[in-house]
């Protein structure tokens with residue numbers, strides 16, 4: 727399994743991976759929706775606001791993760807990890823955690839201060855994320871599951887205070903994702 731920073735990411739290839747993994751896990755409609763989200767985030771690449779990391783086996787995508795910049799009102803450098811997918815037949819083999827660890831190391835090397843995500847604390851807790859209060863890290867949209875709002879400092883022992891409003895990438899800035 728080869729993990730790399732997918733710098734010239736092909737948005738259609740990324741859409742296919744997310745659509746398939748989420749269709750298998752949560753049904754066809756969710757697959758189409760997350761596939762479209764991943765497509766839009768990756769199609770917007772080409773600046774310093776998006777990082778895509780992939781796991782490949784024999785030239786095929788086995789997993790992918792997308793980080794996009796969060797813009798707080800102060801100048802903390804932060805990225806949101808979302809979405810994350812591992813192809814169904816590769817799940818449960820450590821690919822997801824290896825991909826996320828690789829991505830976090832790469833962001834740290836770029837001087838990013840904070841990684842943020844929104845998901846299952848049991849899974850993301852394995853790669854260093856901890857629940858964070860919205861008073862320390864305001865969310866871009868009202869949260870339906872505040873217990874899934876998670877973050878980790880990358881270059882310091884404690885999370886820097888981020889002041890709101892916090893903006894996220896436009897494709898993610900829709901109430902249904904939060």
Ligand SMILES: CC(C)(COP(=O)(O)OP(=O)(O)OC[C@H]1O[C@@H](n2cnc3c(N)ncnc32)[C@H](O)[C@@H]1OP(=O)(O)O)[C@@H](O)C(=O)NCCC(=O)NCCS
Nearest residue numbers: 747751810811812817818819820821822823845846848849
């Ligand atoms: C979630 C996902 C990315 C994990 O990737 P993976 O390569 O299967 O994960 P790893 O092998 O690194 O880690 C597996 C561990 O995480 C746990 N885990 C896997 N998916 C989980 C989920 N959705 N929620 C909570 N825990 C999960 C497993 O129980 C497993 O624990 P175990 O080793 O004690 O059995 C992958 O299963 C996936 O793409 N699922 C469908 C899409 C999805 O739900 N993505 C969003 C995640 S919030």
